[in-house]
Amino acid sequence: MSLEPTEWTEELFDAFAAPDNFCQGLQSIYVKAGYYKDMGTGEPILIESTKIIRDALGIIIRKDIERYDYRRAGAPPDRYHRETWSTCRIPGFPTGATLKKINEETTRFYCFGAGLMAGGGKQLARLREVAGYVCYDKHPTDAAVSADGLARLAARGMNTAGPAGLVVDSARPLIQALGEGTVIDQTDAPQTAVWLDPYWTERDLVLDEPDKRTTWVVSKDHTRDALPDIEGPIFTPKPGWRYRLPVPIDPPTLAGRALDVTDAGNQLTISGGGATLHATDNPVHIPPERYRLERRVVSEPSRSASGDPLGLWDPDPVATEPSTLWSESGATDYAGGASSSTPAQTGYSEPGDTSEPTVEDWTVVAELRNETDPGQASWVDPDVLSSGEYSYRARAIIGEEESEPSNTVTLAYAGTSTSGMMRVRVRRAHDGSLELDILAPVDPHLPGPTGTDDVLDYGETVILDPVHAAVAGVTGAGATDGDTVIDPVDLGDDIVGSGDDALGLLDPELPADDTETTDAEELAEEIALRQFARDQEAGLEVDITLTHPLLGLERGQWIQLPAIDWKTLGNDLIISTAIDTDPWMIDGFSLGLSRTSESELSGLDSMVLYLVEP
């Protein structure tokens, strides 16, 4: 009736180094395991395993054969059995070192409690019995000990005058004696061994009570004449019942206001709600455990328009619908008439269904824990856009019950959009070094959800390690003609010899006002703005071949091609300079000449301009 293995695995570990002199060493460890693969869950269940350890000569040092008996898959095992074999000499046996079974262990499991019939009971009592060879030392007698040995025993204060026989107190299992190295590998050694079945018994006594289980573990060593050891009582509490709340939960009250501070959002405050028990004269109020906040977008400006206030991002060509590259206008249909236009899908409804698709637009934006008794929680929704209008409502939750929705609050956010802002964090290590951590603004052109934490897993992380630069501050603009003017950021007076003084200036642990940013944050923004800036390298590289040589070319010069109306297709990018009057920048050039006359090197072979988008 027990499960049998359906799948076998075999592994052999044999990459051991050669043994040292006079050492046994290992040649291999071989493990073969058989699993029953449950067809329902697909979970492999270990049924049998054999582990063989061989020494450097290939002799089996130890072999363990294990087996679990299951009545059905998914249930706890009924029985566990293990045999241990070893190639060793057993004291008192004249056969020398041969492969023999030296230990045998059997454990029976008893399942009880709920789920016994279903096979899911996890509470097990067990009876474990271990049989095997037990090793005894023999009492040394005068006849067995030489004269020298007698003298040495006497010097150690040991008595040899007793009767010949076993030293009962020296009994230990052979498997333990082999591990300890207390078996003398000589035929005339004063040791012997007997097979005891069992020499060790261990069982659990379990008392099932309404609220807990009490367990005693009783173990008995049969080689000793002593009372059993009793460990316990061990208490295991039972999980309590969850009762469904028999009273309805009142919805909370929601209030909110739109913060007009930069980098803020809509602040929402939830209060009240919960259940009231009227069983007695004094009603008991149970506060909600959690509040669930839902949001609906009433109107929101296009994220591509206002979600990018810094103008950092190019439209993702994948996100936008590609334009039609070509159309076949000269072909006719089968009847000879004009061909129909390219089919285009405009909706996903069934044919003939004119109803608008239903939009379930209340989305859960936050779940807040309640710690107070009447109930109070507050939250700021950061994922809002400027001039967007949002509706909120809340529910109170106790256990798995939730209330009806609360009143609806509609807020119009007028502050700056937060999703277009960089997130700057400044950390200080123990050695005084600073780590400026800047997250990019959410790119409105990227597909995918933007969660409340606004972290998109898209793009690369740039790690700058300006060891030698030891940035003291951005102290001025680079351009002399006013092209690049950046507000100076003073992080310290003077870097040389400033010592610990500058530490205080930079300490980010100082409480920062909402409207002010620390100097380190400003430095981080100056660096990150340039790292996040739209890649200035062109989206298109163009080679223009000319019929006329050009001299005086500089890299960085702009060039306009006002009259060309060719279309060039590269992937999904189109050069169409007849409409696009944007200038191109010269990235390089190539000029080839060859001799035309005897005296002059004046024939133009080729003139190519390498252009990029500036």
Place this chain on the structure above:
Amino acid sequence: MSSALAKFGATVYMNRRDVTPWVQSLKIEQPRRCLYRYFEATFAGWSAVEEGARWDVFATYDPGTTDRAELVIRNGFVPYDRERSMAVARGTQPTLTVRGYDLTWRALRLRPASTIVMLPGSADVASVEAALREHSGPVGRYITWAHMDSMHAAVTALCNRAGLNVSTQVPNHALAPYVVDPAKSYWDAALELVAPFAPNPVIYRRSDNTIVIADPASAPYQLGRTMELPEQLIKAARGLPIKHRRTKRVLVRVPPWR
């Protein structure tokens, strides 16, 4: 192909001697994303190319005179590993091809002869020790550059030492004492200094040997006047899209204050 403008021509000088009569064909190129130019000249039956010669290439729209000649390659230089290549075919003159680079090519690769210790103030012993303490790696023989108190000053000094004028259009910041590894060229050391503010430095090269490192946060601007190319001059156009890199997060590690 014969040019529509027959009067266009070039002149090649080797060690200030005109060797144009021996030149069969000539190519002048500034590759993409590169600041240097090179020329490739094929000589016919002529093997007197001197070792380590200085090459100058002029081009003009009026080869009869030298009035409006433009210096295309200045102080050309043939690297030792690309000295010359020969091509011989049966029944023809043997040809010799020489590829030389202009001064910028050498300037971008010039390395300091010893370690440079940059100091914001004067070169007192304490400052030098402070710089060397923070430096990980061998130092060896070193020289000190004093009063390198800002990033712009250091970039300008490094580039000037290599023979380049540079105009740094990115924000400036103060510098701590630090050590320049002599394994890097002057130009690489300068680029590393502007790296936090110029992730993909937009670099222009002016014909007066000035290199402009532009600020990526400012609007792009041009050098000189915008050229307009009429359609009649254009023979072919070929485009190749480039991928953009997107940066999600930036981590800046500022070492402890010194």
